[in-house]
Amino acid sequence: MNPHTLAIVRRLRASAFVSGEAIAAELGVTRATVWNGIREAIGAGLPVEKVRGLGYRLAHEHAWLDAEAIRRALGVEASRYTVEVVDQTGSTNTDVLAAAASGAPSGLVRAAEVQTGGRGRRGRQWINPLGGALTFSLLWRSDRGAAALSGLSLAVGMACARAVAAQGVTDVGVKWPNDLQIAGRKLGGILIELQGDALGPSAVVIGIGLNVRLPEPVRDTVGQPATDLASRAGAVDRNALLACVLTQLSADLDRFDAEGFAPLASEFQAWHVLQGRPVRVSLPDGTPVEGEVEGVDADGALLVTTAQGRRRFHGGEVSVRGTAA
Numbered sequence: 001m002n003p004h005t006l007a008i009v010r011r012l013r014a015s016a017f018v019s020g021e022a023i024a025a026e027l028g029v030t031r032a033t034v035w036n037g038i039r040e041a042i043g044a045g046l047p048v049e050k051v052r053g054l055g056y057r058l059a060h061e062h063a064w065l066d067a068e069a070i071r072r073a074l075g076v077e078a079s080r081y082t083v084e085v086v087d088q089t090g091s092t093n094t095d096v097l098a099a100a101a102s103g104a105p106s107g108l109v110r111a112a113e114v115q116t117g118g119r120g121r122r123g124r125q126w127i128n129p130l131g132g133a134l135t136f137s138l139l140w141r142s143d144r145g146a147a148a149l150s151g152l153s154l155a156v157g158m159a160c161a162r163a164v165a166a167q168g169v170t171d172v173g174v175k176w177p178n179d180l181q182i183a184g185r186k187l188g189g190i191l192i193e194l195q196g197d198a199l200g201p202s203a204v205v206i207g208i209g210l211n212v213r214l215p216e217p218v219r220d221t222v223g224q225p226a227t228d229l230a231s232r233a234g235a236v237d238r239n240a241l242l243a244c245v246l247t248q249l250s251a252d253l254d255r256f257d258a259e260g261f262a263p264l265a266s267e268f269q270a271w272h273v274l275q276g277r278p279v280r281v282s283l284p285d286g287t288p289v290e291g292e293v294e295g296v297d298a299d300g301a302l303l304v305t306t307a308q309g310r311r312r313f314h315g316g317e318v319s320v321r322g323t324a325a
Contacts (some may be wrong), residue, residue: 001040001114001130004029006087009046009130010035012058019055043112045129045215053298060213060230062131063237065111068082071287073243076325077250080109081138084190090117093138093207100195100203111242132213134238138206138249142257145200150314151261151300152176153190154268156206159248160188161271164210166244169232174226176293176302176318180210181273185227185319187211208245212236261296269295274318279304289313290321 004027020034027034031211038056042048045058045060047210063069067085071078074321082105089095092110099108115128128135143150157174164172164180164187175181178190188210196202211228211237229236230286255263269275281289281304301312 001044001088001116002037002119003087004033005040005044006064006113009041009058010033010064011047012048012056014058014061017049017051017057022055032051041130046049046131047215062184063239064131065242065267066239067114069081069239070109070111070243073240075243076247077243077247080250081109081246083109084111086110087188088112088114088116091115091207092135093191093205096137096139096205096207097193097195098206104139107220108139109136109242110244128209129213129215132211132215134208134210134241135211136208136242138208138246140204140253141201141208142204143201144260145196146194147198148260149194149202149204151190151203151264151296151298152206152256153192154296154300155252155256155312156190156208156249156263158207158264158268158271160190160245160254161196162211162248163241163244164229167229167233167236167241171230174268174271175273176214176296177300177315182227182232185225187227188231188243193301196272205250210241212238212241260298261300265296265298265300268300272296274302274320278321279318280321281313283319283320284315 007027012018020031024031024034038048049057049059065085067083070083074081089112092112092115095110096108112135114130152282157178157180160180161172161174172180172182172187179186180188183249191207192204194202196206212227213230214228275295276293278292289306291304294303294305297303301314304311
């Protein structure tokens with residue numbers, strides 16, 4: 001994205017039109033640069049209204065990501081986190097992994113307005129419309145090794161679900177192992193990557209993406225049923241939402257570090273959208289297994305009752321039978 005584009009659209013409001021001439025004068029750029037920036041922003045999913053003779057305005061009010069606003073919203077938790085906001089990057093997870101390798105401390109948070117190479121689970125692309133998603137990564141250092149981090153994505157999912165519920169969206173849930181859903185539609189996802197020894201310590205990068213306002217044309221490119229917070233809760237301040245997610249994560253990560261996933265398992269099942277439902281688990285080799293979800297065990301494995309008895313799954317693609325959810 002052109003570096004002028006975000007500077008241009010940050011000068012737009014929903015309450016009044018602003019002329020391209022005024023924006024150009026304020027930024028010291030040409031009118032053509034303003035027009036190209038507006039066009040690029042619209043192409044990136046930002047709804048901008050254009051009226052000849054009046055100029056441009058946003059279709060709805062928009063709060064751009066702001067590190068200081070996030071720190072204020074964190075309150076007493078602010079000392080625990082180092083918050084960075086960037087206009088554009090390839091992937092916040094990649095950035096934080098590099099920072100971890102260079103010795104960055106636990107609690108580093110990087111959020112981006114635009115990710116050009118955002119990644120989802122299994123290498124899928126994360127769709128990130130301009131201003132329409134909350135995408136960030138958190139560095140968490142733990143004494144636990146990789147094997148002892150089983151169930152972490154479920155703990156993170158619960159923290160995200162609580163934060164979303166605090167926005168007034170009470171029917172949010174977590175789909176094992178790393179998605180957030182509302183009524184069978186994807187609201188967000190979690191990508192966890194780590195560095196370290198098998199027995200610890202570990203540098204864990206927790207990547208989180210939440211759909212805040214997903215325009216219809218963008219939804220068509222997602223590849224699965226999707227939803228957003230705006231359609232359920234109206235305008236959502238992404239700065240406050242990010243602070244709320246981090247606050248919810250604080251206690252859960254401390255508890256996970258001390259005791260693992262086991263003490264969180266029963267609460268997870270209350271948030272789990274697959275609980276008690278008939279599912280198909282597609283294993284990495286393509287083999288399908290059908291049964292009914294019984295729950296999760298103390299290390300986060302999915303428990304499925306099949307015709308051959310109970311089975312445990314640590315991986316695989318899970319869908320409700322008869323749907324693509």
